[in-house]
Amino acid sequence: SRRGAPAPKLVIDLGRLSELPAHQAGPLARYAAAIQSQRGDYNGKVLTIRQEDLRSLAVIYDMSPESLTEQLVGWGVLPAGTELD
Numbered sequence: 001s002r003r004g005a006p007a008p009k010l011v012i013d014l015g016r017l018s019e020l021p022a023h024q025a026g027p028l029a030r031y032a033a034a035i036q037s038q039r040g041d042y043n044g045k046v047l048t049i050r051q052e053d054l055r056s057l058a059v060i061y062d063m064s065p066e067s068l069t070e071q072l073v074g075w076g077v078l079p080a081g082t083e084l085d
């Protein structure tokens with residue numbers, strides 16, 4: 001992580017995610033649903049995911065982790081200013 005600073009949190013806006021067309025949101029929506037299921041965390045407006053998960057998602061989307069993060073910010077799924085550690 002950046003010297004002295006905690007890693008930035010990846011906080012997914014589940015409401016915004018549900019508004020996106022399936023061809024954009026599909027893989028991330030399935031991944032988020034799997035995490036919610038594993039945690040038993042079904043009622044949140046947001047879901048905080050692991051840094052490691054963003055790297056797995058980047059493989060699924062065939063993008064670099066940095067580009068995927070920018071894309072998700074552009075879609076409004078991650079808050080403006082989110083950067084990878």
Ligand code: C2E
Nearest residue numbers: 034035036037038039040041047048049050051052053056
């Ligand atoms: P696990 O990885 O063996 O984690 C067991 C428990 O440790 C979790 O139960 C949670 O209470 C705690 N834990 C582990 N890492 C963290 C963390 O970074 N922050 C916090 N706050 N707690 C943590 P929980 O939440 O019921 O999750 C059960 C299992 O579901 C986890 O077992 C893991 O296999 C999976 N899982 C949950 N959330 C995620 C996620 O965001 N990404 C991935 N890849 N798997 C997840």
Ligand code: C2E
Nearest residue numbers: 009010011012036039040041042043044045046047048049
């Ligand atoms: P925070 O991480 O900034 O989260 C703020 C609020 O966003 C949380 O308020 C919760 O309403 C929502 N939120 C964030 N991530 C998730 C998620 O993955 N699932 C769901 N369902 N909601 C989420 P809350 O619960 O009152 O927690 C307030 C603060 O307490 C959190 O701020 C965090 O600093 C701490 N906290 C709560 N639960 C945990 C935890 O399991 N592990 C750690 N390390 N901190 C926690």
Ligand code: C2E
Nearest residue numbers: 006007008009010038039040041047048049050051052053
């Ligand atoms: P957090 O709970 O505040 O944890 C911040 C960072 O501390 C995590 O970043 C991880 O690097 C480390 N950490 C915390 N608990 C554990 C643990 O039990 N085992 C290990 N190996 N590392 C731990 P990370 O992984 O990027 O996760 C970011 C946030 O995602 C966590 O913030 C938490 O809000 C959420 N999260 C991740 N995994 C789980 C999980 O299994 N269950 C739940 N409920 N939340 C999780």
